[in-house]
Amino acid sequence: MTYLDELGEFGLIGRIGKQFSVPRGMTGIGDDCAIIPQKNGMDTLVSTDMLIEGTHFLREDANPYDLGWKSAAVNISDIAAMGGKPVATFLSLALPKDIDTAWVDGFISGYRDLSAVFSCPLLGGDTTASPDRLCINVAVLGECPSGKAKKRGDARPGDLICVTGPLGDSAAGLKVILGGMERDADAEKLVRRHYRPMPRVKEGRALAALDGVHAMMDISDGIGSDLRHILEASGTGAEVDVVAIPLSPELAAVCTREGWDALDCAVSGGEDYELLFTAAPDADLSCIAHTKIGRITKDTALVWKGSGKDFQGFRHF
């Protein structure tokens, strides 16, 4: 039987994880990053992501600059998700023989420009030939003060659930791209949010410094799915105030014009790379722009409050 039929992706990860014991003090599979304690009051954070042509992108659609930008961004976002500072990245590139030098230059320019925002150098990698498809892997190292990384499993009943910015822009941008739609300034901004996500490193680090902030992760699959990871890891439930979910004016404008459901983009659309975190009600979060969208409950259900729509669909994970 194929691994997908028998295990599914999450089952596969669990099966792999069971084969390896994690040394005391380290954190392994299951969070946005692994955590390896150093001996100087700092923890090393590590994450890695693979992008395959035909699964994650189509070469004819993807501008190489944007692809390079996004390859670096989604990895650095994993460091932000734990509250860390990115230290260095490592890029593996399998290139089909027909790729031209301009493509490589474009990719590297995008990768470099995003990395420069965070002064995060590329320190190594691997280049190899591919028989046909582009394959990109990035590994990222980060660091944070010892024990301060925020994990998914630390949400507590009574915590507020917050996000650092508007949701749904990236998903709507993808709809604009795939639909080949004409782009006004609003649509263009959504497309840009899809192609050039900006990891919330500054926000993550500020939140990591606050003891009142408990669980944290970045939103890569949409809160309908990602919030569930926090709930499952924490053994809690949540009530989300659907009307409180922040939507950008651009998303509202394009959705109104096209008859799309903005809330659907925001909840089930992924790749916004905003941070999703939980915090004690009395935590002082004034240092960071954020929106409260609900609260953590003792009961393990996930309830979408205040929507005329039935959000049960999101319970299938």
Next chain:
Amino acid sequence: MTYLDELGEFGLIGRIGKQFSVPRGMTGIGDDCAIIPQKNGMDTLVSTDMLIEGTHFLREDANPYDLGWKSAAVNISDIAAMGGKPVATFLSLALPKDIDTAWVDGFISGYRDLSAVFSCPLLGGDTTASPDRLCINVAVLGECPSGKAKKRGDARPGDLICVTGPLGDSAAGLKVILGGMERDADAEKLVRRHYRPMPRVKEGRALAALDGVHAMMDISDGIGSDLRHILEASGTGAEVDVVAIPLSPELAAVCTREGWDALDCAVSGGEDYELLFTAAPDADLSCIAHTKIGRITKDTALVWKGSGKDFQGFRHF
């Protein structure tokens, strides 16, 4: 023009490297690992390698256990090449939908068994679907005492050139596999050396502790190519005593029987993953099994002494 025609692989790496500045104290592209100083007297070492189906292996030839073993081994060997201790690995797997669970289990078993030899845990990674080809990326973290990592560029005129074990077994093993030859015990041992290389971690760490040891790397492409990396990085040349290159009895036996040139396997065949290092003539190397095969010269030529064959062919790199 395609990147390969215009730049070649090494030109590509140089072009990428030029786009990124390396922060002071760190070592980036160009050695077996990047070096990132910690603040506690240790350096973090990082390397990454990508294996693509159709470029690096054929699925029908590769036993999943062996492929898992080798994926971990070649990365841990990069840590050994600098004299470090492996700390953790990170595995990205892009799996075609028709891969079955038994394949995944076999791969992970091989990966786990090699990792267990070095108590090196798998701490994370990425799993994703691939439209067709298997794609494997491993990133490895290691550490060594501050400033003690051995680099490629530190060879000095007068140094002895040494290797930690016999060369050519892996290349001959590959010839046995590709030729579909019948395997006696000797041939079987060569095949095993090809499929299940053993990184020289213990040897690398012992050598890293010796100040008299200067340049070091692991032999992945064959010393005909790898020694050149040391020479170019160090601005030196070398005389290799071809008759001193260590050959296993199994290699000698199979080569005699098949009429193969054992020296050719040893010099131009890769994937032995022995260590190649240079050391001051008065360095006490008694702690480690090794064979002296030549010496570093001020003149930048590479001379193959004592062979009836013309080894000029190896100068084309």
